Amino acid sequence: MDSLKSALDEHNVSLFFTESPTNPYLRCVDIELVSNLCHNKGALVCIDGTFATPINQKALALGADIVLHSATKYIADHNDVIGGYISGSEKLVSTVRCLHHILGGVLNPNAAYMIIRGMKTLHLRIRQQNSTALRMAQILEEHLKIMRVHYPGLPRHPEHHIAKQQMTGFGGVVSFEVDGDLMTTGKFIDALKIPYIAPSYGGCESLVVQPAIMSYWDLNPSERAKVGIKDNLVRFSFGVEDFEDLKVDILQALDTI
Incomplete structure (x- = not known):
């Protein structure tokens, strides 16, 4: 928050953008506090709430001006469509829509249909995924082969108090650190039978990734460490x-590691 205050004081900030929760450590931003700070300086606030979903978090009600979601994830649900959307005031959305039509990237009708189809079961799926993720995070937190679990629903999470205030559920993604190196972690992932080893998240099927070699493969170990991505x-x-x-x-x- 101190860094944000300094940026707002020292620069002509027009827009503040962040995820909440963030990827992959699920850190949570106090949306109400950030919105108050930014609005006092005339800056808009855009929140990427993809991890939270609109079921678990209502960022507009907390003061954000724009909420962005990757519809590819929880909204569409079936891991078979690429799309996204924003919500906010008519004035802001109309401005974006005008630029969008000029620059291109308009969603095709079939993708729109598939997203609408997926939305019909959103509330049911999120209820199940919230429950499974929380229960599994609690089990992993006590497991001897797990060094640390990152999930906002756990009291040990650094922003658990913020998550409790602004979220009604904590989402279906859990990040955790295996007690081992890059190869040991890969062995654990290879031993899993149910989830697909694949990027993305939020679908009906469980998905698992090892960020160090799947999302940050182009960085060497020291570069990954600098941005906080651990091999395990x-x-x-x-x-x-x-x-x-x-x-x-x-x-x-x-048990295999």
Whole structure:
């Protein structure tokens, strides 16, 4: 917050943009506080709420001017469409829509149909994914082969108090650090039977990634460390599979390392 205050004081800031929760460590930003600080300096606030979903977090009600979501994730749900959307005041959305039509990238009708189809079960899916992720995060936090769990629903999370204030659920993604190196972490992931080893998140199917070699493969170890990406980090997106099936799968995979 001190850095944000300094930036607002020292520069002519027009827009503040952040995720909440963030990827991949699920850090949470106090949206109400950030909005008050920025609005006092005449700056707009845009929140990427993809990890939270519009079910778990209402950023506009907390003071944000624009909310952005990747519809590819929880909104569409089936891992088969690429799209996104923004919401906000009519004035702001109309400005973006005008530029959008000029610059291109307009969603095709079939993709729009698939997103609408996915939205019909959004509230049901999020309820299941919230529950599974929280229960599994609690189990992993106590496991001897896990060094640290990153999930805003856990009291040990640095912004748990913020998440409790502005979220009604904590989402379906859990990141955690395996007690081992790059190869050990890869062995754990390879031993999993249910999730697909694939990027993206938020679909019906569980997905798992090792960010160090899948999202940040072009950085060397020291460069990854500089941006906080550890070799033993795993990001697990829980789908709508049965909780007990997922628990058994993750525990058996941990037993292999």
